[in-house]
Amino acid sequence: MPRFRLPTPGSAVSGDHQVTVLDALRSPRRLRTEVFAGMVVGLALIPEAISFSILAGVDPRVGLFAAFTMAVSIAILGGRPAMVSGAAGSTALVVAPVLHAHGLDYLIATVILAGVLQVVFGVLGVAKLMRFVPRSVMVGFVNALAILIFLAQVPHMLHVPWPVYPLIAVGVFIVWGLPKLTTAVPAPLVAVILLSAFTIFSHTKVPTVGDEGKLPDSLPGFGFPHVPLTVDTLKIIAPYALAMALVGLLESLMTAKLVDDITDSPSNKTRESWGQGGANIITGLFGGMGGCAMIGQTMINVKVSGGRTRISTFLAGIFLLILVVGLSHLLGEIPMAALVAIMIMVSAATFDWHSIRPATLRRMPRSETLVMVVTVAVVVVTNDLAIGVVVGVLTAMVAFARRVAHFTRVVPADDPGTGVRTYTVRGELFFASSNDLVYQFDYAGDPDHIVIDMTESHIWDASTVAALDAVTTKYGRKGKTVEIVGLNPASTDRHHRLAGHVPSN
Numbered sequence: 001m002p003r004f005r006l007p008t009p010g011s012a013v014s015g016d017h018q019v020t021v022l023d024a025l026r027s028p029r030r031l032r033t034e035v036f037a038g039m040v041v042g043l044a045l046i047p048e049a050i051s052f053s054i055l056a057g058v059d060p061r062v063g064l065f066a067a068f069t070m071a072v073s074i075a076i077l078g079g080r081p082a083m084v085s086g087a088a089g090s091t092a093l094v095v096a097p098v099l100h101a102h103g104l105d106y107l108i109a110t111v112i113l114a115g116v117l118q119v120v121f122g123v124l125g126v127a128k129l130m131r132f133v134p135r136s137v138m139v140g141f142v143n144a145l146a147i148l149i150f151l152a153q154v155p156h157m158l159h160v161p162w163p164v165y166p167l168i169a170v171g172v173f174i175v176w177g178l179p180k181l182t183t184a185v186p187a188p189l190v191a192v193i194l195l196s197a198f199t200i201f202s203h204t205k206v207p208t209v210g211d212e213g214k215l216p217d218s219l220p221g222f223g224f225p226h227v228p229l230t231v232d233t234l235k236i237i238a239p240y241a242l243a244m245a246l247v248g249l250l251e252s253l254m255t256a257k258l259v260d261d262i263t264d265s266p267s268n269k270t271r272e273s274w275g276q277g278g279a280n281i282i283t284g285l286f287g288g289m290g291g292c293a294m295i296g297q298t299m300i301n302v303k304v305s306g307g308r309t310r311i312s313t314f315l316a317g318i319f320l321l322i323l324v325v326g327l328s329h330l331l332g333e334i335p336m337a338a339l340v341a342i343m344i345m346v347s348a349a350t351f352d353w354h355s356i357r358p359a360t361l362r363r364m365p366r367s368e369t370l371v372m373v374v375t376v377a378v379v380v381v382t383n384d385l386a387i388g389v390v391v392g393v394l395t396a397m398v399a400f401a402r403r404v405a406h407f408t409r410v411v412p413a414d415d416p417g418t419g420v421r422t423y424t425v426r427g428e429l430f431f432a433s434s435n436d437l438v439y440q441f442d443y444a445g446d447p448d449h450i451v452i453d454m455t456e457s458h459i460w461d462a463s464t465v466a467a468l469d470a471v472t473t474k475y476g477r478k479g480k481t482v483e484i485v486g487l488n489p490a491s492t493d494r495h496h497r498l499a500g501h502v503p504s505n
Helices: 020-027 029-054 060-077 087-102 104-123 128-134 134-156 163-183 187-201 231-263 271-286 295-304 310-326 336-349 358-363 366-382 383-403 463-479 489-498
Strands: 411-413 420-429 449-453 457-459 481-485
Touching: 020 029, 020 060, 020 310, 020 463, 029 087, 029 187, 029 295, 029 336, 060 271, 087 104, 087 231, 104 128, 104 231, 104 271, 128 271, 134 163, 134 231, 134 295, 134 336, 134 366, 163 187, 163 336, 163 383, 187 295, 187 336, 187 358, 231 271, 231 295, 231 310, 231 383, 295 336, 366 383, 449 457, 449 463, 457 463, 457 489, 463 481, 463 489
Parallel strands: 420 449, 420 457, 449 481
Antiparallel strands: 411 420
């Protein structure tokens, strides 16, 4: 995980024990950290919620209500404390077509169905598939995330009044330098307050949060979407709901694993899976666009502000609602430069700088580096973390199969006393390594009895059994017998069940 980390108030970034809500309530210092973290995250949720609403083609209020309901719901239902969920760009991209083709009610129905599917996936234990995500993909995920966070700020730095640039520089300096003096209050919150005060009292004209879209002036209402409850409706929304459920789960589980590593504390991935589903169902019923884990806001909460419990996530949603409904006038005056500065520092803190050091690259196997680079490249090109992770995992699997296949060897040896030739097979035998097995024997020149010693190998699949059958058949055609010895129990069971029943071609 990243070596460069921003200091956090009241808590170390790594080496933490699992801090509970009860621990926070008993400790004024920890509770203060959680409250301040919630305030900062609440502010940070606003611009992205509005941006993703525009991306999906809905009114910004739909995204803001989604950010509120997702944050509050996941704080209660989720399995990873301190992780923040809200209206996310990846899920917005997935559901945008159904909105454009069928309208808002069908979008809400899609969100609710996606939530139901996530609950089902959680109950079925889909979260256990995270064990198949290798470290090189995780490093690529982290680095790509940092790049995407930075790239998302670039539009706010182009074609803007010149005061924006010094404001961003000052904001970066505050977020970087203030923790070196004191951690009593989060540096991002100080940056927001100071830059907002300066632009308001100096009448400096720069883009503000209010310029991003109209802010709501009332609470979200509860209700079901007005769609026909028919098979035709299901056919329309089901493909989008399934895609949203899978993308949201993958991104949320990857984020949860990242927070586990940062805080050195475990989380319940199964609960996180169905918790995300429950949060999406609730969000849909309140007219929100749904979402998943908000990686940038989670990093602000965990790494920048020191949040460690459900309190910070819950309060982020509450503060967001208070800001956008009760204090929308003041909220609209916050300069975007302040939020851009915070996200730039989040990007820098998230990137795993250790992974690109020359010494690390020289020491790391080329296949590991390739997997990381592929993951980063696919994410940046597609702007989709989920696609990048899937491609990265597939690349890692191919690289692993290729590497392991080269470890397999067949070593012949003659026994002068008996006239028997023994072939010792060494290595892991599966489809990638056993396909060439049939060519490693001298069928014409060998004596009448051949022993294949499998003591130093393991049979993993039907391809290997088929290869051994092919070897036996080729010797049999020349009137020679083959004896296979040394199989371990698992290999013996697999060979006995499949030998003679798997086509060798």
